[in-house]
Amino acid sequence: MKMTYVALKSLFSSPATANYPAEPKTYYPGTRGHIVLEVSTCTLCKICEIRCPTGAIQVDREGKAWSIERMKCIQCGFCVDSCPRKCLSNDPQYTSPASEKITDRLDVPYEPPKRKPKPETPPA
Amino acid sequence: MSNRTIIPFGPQHPVLPEPIHLDLVVEDERVIEAIPSFGFIHRGLERLVEKKDFQEFTFVAERVCGICSFIHGMGYCQAVERVMGITLPPRADYLRTFWAELSRIHSHLLWMGLVADAFGFENLFMNSWRIRENILDIVEETTGGRVIFGAAKIGGTRRDVTNDKLKEIGRTLKTIEAELHAITDVFEQDYSVQQRLRGIGILSREDAFDLGAVGPTLRGSGEPMDARCEGYAAYRDIEVEPIVESDCDSYARCMVRIREIYQSFDIIRQVLCRMPDGETEIKVKGYPNGEHFARLEQPRGEVLYYVKGNGTKHLDRFRVRTPTFANIPPLLKMLQGCDLPDVPVIVLTIDPCISCAER
Ligand code: SF4
Ligand code: SF4
Numbered sequence: 001m002k003m004t005y006v007a008l009k010s011l012f013s014s015p016a017t018a019n020y021p022a023e024p025k026t027y028y029p030g031t032r033g034h035i036v037l038e039v040s041t042c043t044l045c046k047i048c049e050i051r052c053p054t055g056a057i058q059v060d061r062e063g064k065a066w067s068i069e070r071m072k073c074i075q076c077g078f079c080v081d082s083c084p085r086k087c088l089s090n091d092p093q094y095t096s097p098a099s100e101k102i103t104d105r106l107d108v109p110y111e112p113p114k115r116k117p118k119p120e121t122p123p124a
Numbered sequence: 125m126s127n128r129t130i131i132p133f134g135p136q137h138p139v140l141p142e143p144i145h146l147d148l149v150v151e152d153e154r155v156i157e158a159i160p161s162f163g164f165i166h167r168g169l170e171r172l173v174e175k176k177d178f179q180e181f182t183f184v185a186e187r188v189c190g191i192c193s194f195i196h197g198m199g200y201c202q203a204v205e206r207v208m209g210i211t212l213p214p215r216a217d218y219l220r221t222f223w224a225e226l227s228r229i230h231s232h233l234l235w236m237g238l239v240a241d242a243f244g245f246e247n248l249f250m251n252s253w254r255i256r257e258n259i260l261d262i263v264e265e266t267t268g269g270r271v272i273f274g275a276a277k278i279g280g281t282r283r284d285v286t287n288d289k290l291k292e293i294g295r296t297l298k299t300i301e302a303e304l305h306a307i308t309d310v311f312e313q314d315y316s317v318q319q320r321l322r323g324i325g326i327l328s329r330e331d332a333f334d335l336g337a338v339g340p341t342l343r344g345s346g347e348p349m350d351a352r353c354e355g356y357a358a359y360r361d362i363e364v365e366p367i368v369e370s371d372c373d374s375y376a377r378c379m380v381r382i383r384e385i386y387q388s389f390d391i392i393r394q395v396l397c398r399m400p401d402g403e404t405e406i407k408v409k410g411y412p413n414g415e416h417f418a419r420l421e422q423p424r425g426e427v428l429y430y431v432k433g434n435g436t437k438h439l440d441r442f443r444v445r446t447p448t449f450a451n452i453p454p455l456l457k458m459l460q461g462c463d464l465p466d467v468p469v470i471v472l473t474i475d476p477c478i479s480c481a482e483r
Contacts, residue, residue, distance in 0.1 A: 002310045007247055009306075016254045030283070032268040053180040076183045076274055081282065090268065 027092035032075040034095045037066055041087040042108045048079035048088060058103075067105040070095050127151065131464070135164050139242045139468040142478035146471075150464055158459040158467075160452060166482045170442050177437040178204060178412055179278055188444060189480040190271055191234060192422045194227045196444070196480075197276040199429040202356060203418035204278050207433050208410065213403040214358075216280035221358035222290075222395045223267065223275055225388040230259040231423035232381045232388075235475045236311065239378065242472045243320040251307050258300050262293055280405025287399070294396045301389050308382045321375035325458040325470035328372055337454040338447045339425020340384065341474050344377035346370040351421035362394050374473040381475075384423075411437050422447055424475045446480035 018025065027033060044066065049059045056072035057079060059065075080088045129150050135143030143164040149157040172184050185200035186193045198220050205212065237252035260270050266285050267275040275281050285293075311317055327337065332345035342349055343366055350366035352359045367383045369376035412433030420427050425447030432441040451474040458470050 002306070002313055003247065006251055006306050006310065010247070010251065016257070028265040028268075030266070030268045031264055032274065051180070053176060053183050074183070074272075075269070077268070077282070078180065078183065 027094075029092060030090075031092040032077050032090045033092045034070065034075065034090070035068060035073060035079065036089055036091045037068075037106055038087040038089070039066070039106055039108050041085045042066060043085055043110050044108055045084065048083055051082040052079050064108050064110065065105050066108050067103050069101065069103050071098070071101045128156070133158075133467060137468070139238075139472060140476075140478075141238065142476065144471075144476060144478045146459075146467075148459070148464070148467065153464045155459050155462050155464060155467065158456050160456065162478075162482060164482075165479055167479075169483045170444070173439045173442040175438075178433065178439050179408075181439070181442070182277055183274070185442075185444075186272060186274065186276070188446070188483055189477055191231045191477060192227055192424065192427075192480075193271055194223050194273040194276065195420055195422045195427065197273070198224060198357070199418050199420045199427055199444075200431070200442075201276050201278050202420065203416045203429040203431045204412050204433070204439075206416040206418065207412040207414045207431060208278075208408065210279055210406065210408065212280055213406060214400040215284075215402050216404045217357045218395050218399050219281045219285065219404060220276060221362070222285075222392060222399075223263070223273055224357070225392050225395070226259060226263055227273070228388045228423045229385050230256050230263070231475075232385045233259065235381060235423075235472075236307070236378075239469065239472045240317075242468050243317070245316065248307065248310055248317075255300060255304055255307065258296070262296065265289075266293070277405065279408040280403070282405070284404045287401075290396050290399060294393065297389060297392060301386070304385065308385070311378060311382055318375065320466075320469055321373065321378055321473075322371075323373050323375075324466050325374045325462060325473055326372050327454055327458050329370075331457050332372075332454055335453040335457060336450050337425075338450045339422070339475075340377050340380040341425065341451050341454055343368050344380045344473075345372045349426075351419045351426040354419055356418070356420060358395060358398075361398065362391055364391065374470060377473045411435055412439065415441075424448060424477060424480075425451060444483060446477070446483070448474070448477045448481040451476070452481070 044059055044061050046059045049057045054072050054074055056069045058067045077090055080090055131148045131150055133146040133148050134140050135145045145161045147159040148155050169184055169188055173181055176184055182197055182200060186197035188196045233252050233256035237249045240248035264270050267273040267283055275283050327345050329346045332342050333347055346368055348366040348368045352364040367380050369379050413435035415432040418429040427447055428445040430443040431439055434440045455474050462470055
């Protein structure tokens with residue numbers, strides 16, 4: 001008898017599920033969807049690469065690039081917490097399904113500061 | 125002359141969400157004995173401590189289980205914090221308790237759906253999971269993940285929730301609780317549910333205790349034992365009365381879980397009322413050196429966490445005894461003498477999480 005009430009209520013109420021592809025999914029602002037890098041502030045310090053538990057991030061100092069293997073990343077956000085320049089963030093949108101393992105490679109325009117040449121010892 | 129047959133059950137079976145294999149020795153339709161075998165999904169997580177540093181390992185510990193993930197992460201952090209002598213800020217303790225209780229509610233709702241599915245009550249299954257979805261929404265909003273919360277870290281929590289948000293969540297939970305009554309009433313009163321659960325899978329109080337049952341399996345047999353009474357995290361301020369049923373059957377275990385859901389709502393209300401202000405994390409310096417056993421209550425029962433540090437960033441040893449592992453011997457006892465069609469339901473009443481058990 002109890003169930004009849006529940007069943008009838010479900011029958012006459014609107015669906016609990018969303019009409020997905022037609023109606024896009026909305027995420028909460030805090031959802032850990034995927035990692036984005038703000039290239040302009042990154043200093044290629046490699047801390048994110050060292051801290052990442054899955055080894056998804058690769059920082060290439062010579063080639064001036066920061067890359068992430070999207071399928072390896074578990075969206076833990078540890079890199080976001082540990083970046084000293086706060087240039088990583090979690091975007092709420094999930095990455096779209098893919099049939100191959102892609103690596104996103106981003107060029108980082110960072111220029112390491114030039115070492116000041118040692119002042120020559122003044123002739124005595 | 126009896127006619128004994130051995131029927132294999134699992135590792136792939138429609139009611140089993142995860143692989144366990146039981147050899148059922150049956151005589152006619154009656155099960156005489158069940159012989160388990162394990163190891164289909166062993167992942168070697170305990171060994172990983174040698175590769176990951178102790179802070180990174182929080183993420184691994186959380187992935188021991190996909191349902192009670194948060195309490196695994198919390199248990200690991202708690203053990204390491206004790207070793208390092210860290211006292212958490214009160215707000216961190218309260219937030220952890222809040223998330224732990226949310227995960228208990230969503231785990232029990234998941235179980236209600238699964239057991240309804242096991243005895244073929246599809247509508248009840250769908251409705252339980254529909255309500256669970258609302259809880260998952262709260263979790264996603266506050267932690268950023270749906271089942272892997274990722275919110276615990278050594279030294280506190282990784283996120284804070286504003287007080288306004290907490291108030292709003294309190295109101296949402298009230299509506300969810302009201303909605304839930306319609307479903308749990310079905311479990312309590314419906315004729316077909318009673319037919320499938322009452323008097324099935326009897327586990328006497330002595331057997332439950334002797335065989336080391338934990339959680340709702342133990343409390344359904346009338347033994348009042350709940351690790352939350354130990355007073356870790358915010359449970360030191362919040363009184364938790366173990367929920368006990370004395371019928372010792374599948375129905376009793378079901379009722380324990382249902383009443384625990386309401387108890388969790390109550391604990392969350394108290395947590396929200398008393399939520400202290402202030403920091404949610406403290407800086408962690410140095411490396412763990414020493415060992416500690418942590419005991420926590422998970423939705424499925426008591427979990428034990430053992431860590432041993434040696435003063436470097438890698439731990440020496442990490443060990444977890446999950447509740448399902450402890451509940452397997454009582455399960456084998458329950459299966460003795462039951463009817464073959466009841467086996468799936470009885471297996472589900474211990475809320476098995478085989479991946480946890482095999483780590
Ligand atoms: S993203 Fe941050 S942590 Fe990673 S290399 Fe750039 S500055 Fe360093
Ligand atoms: S979110 Fe976690 S897994 Fe992903 S790149 Fe960052 S640290 Fe690595």
